[in-house]
Amino acid sequence: MGWLGPEEWSAVALSLRVSFWAMLVSLPFGVFTALALARWSFPGKQIVNGIVHLPLILPPVVTGYLLLLTFGVRGPVGGLLDRVGITLAFHWTGAALAAGIMAFPLMVRAIRLSIEAVDPRLEQAAATLGASRGWVFLTVTLPMILPGILAGAILAFAKAMGEFGATITFVSNIPGQTQTIPSAIYAFLQVPGGEGAALRLVAVSVAVAMGALLVSEAVSTRVARRVAGA
Template sequence: MSALTQEDFAAVLLSLQVALVAILFGMPVALATAFAQTRSRFAVRVVLDTLVTLPLVLPPVATGYFLLLMFGRRGVVGAWLEKVGIVFAFDWTGAALAAGIMAFPLMVRPMRIAIEAIDREVDEAARTLGASGFTRFFRITLPLAAPGVAAGAILGFAKALGEFGATITFVAAIPGETLTLPAAIYAATQTPGGEARAMALCLVAAVIAVAAVLVSDAVGRWAGKAARGLR
């Protein structure tokens, strides 16, 4: 770890910040999308599935370029947002946006599978007893789907932490501003004599990834026990 510089530590902290913000704002949207996929008609479900899967199948650089066109300072949305003081391009908030979009499919899929696994008769029984849709979602669907929600959150966090292509295209790799852990690893591999630094950064990334897996396993088991207690 002695090979790491202050800039590298800043990149690690920034990556954690970016990943946490991406998951914090992405989770509600992912959960709503997963729920809509399970309750929509076939045609609507196909459209939603296609849109959700796009960031996973498109080259990350293409996604980053699309974000630049949309949310850049002269972009369709970015120019308007800048008037109210919201800037994404070449800012850490843009890195969080790019990471969140790239992680979105991995957040939605486990949630959708978990919601689909819930017996629809449980929801129907609650509806016949007078429970509103809002009550049924938060008192029945969400607790029973908790393992999938937890898995989606951890998978999304891991993906957001390791996102590189879309992020570097949209916000570049400005030290102290948008230089994330993957970008720092890439920069180290391109620097003569930077092998030790690159290896140290990879070890840091591996430790964070293992910690995320352990947390995911613990949360998943806890959520599973809690869900079984509701049945």
């Protein structure tokens, strides 16, 4: 792919890095949240469900500004993290946080649907044999919802690759540090003669997104067949 310049390659590499860590770190929280919403009954469940899906409803800029207020150097959480040497605002780690939060609802929804498709009687049967709740989840529930987990993870990765509003608000658009593919496209479109570079990055973005969706479908189908045949 020699047709990409150094600045474009930097944006692609950073986007892949940000998206990977956004997906990886949020995955355990996504599984736990989906399990809680699908299987548990607790006070304020609908409020939790609303908070989880809030990034889908709020303008991304609003989400980014809330992140800046919370995780910025002067924010309540960001100030504490800064004291131990962890910086999120205007850093690639902040871009990963923003992308992960924006992609989190899609991940949770995919996993939750797979959990709700599992027959609770199978879990109850394992429990009656003396298995603990954790062991039931690991041996019965987890193998059956694995296609949903993989689909949710890949979908979150693709969503994180395209995140722009919250990211640019929280970490700005610093080439080589926080400039992801969407930010780079925006920057190239602001300068004369940048349309070519922007178009190349658009092509990369479309290819990665379509590839992620195809892989998600293929992996989910393959794992589902293995689980069904087990």
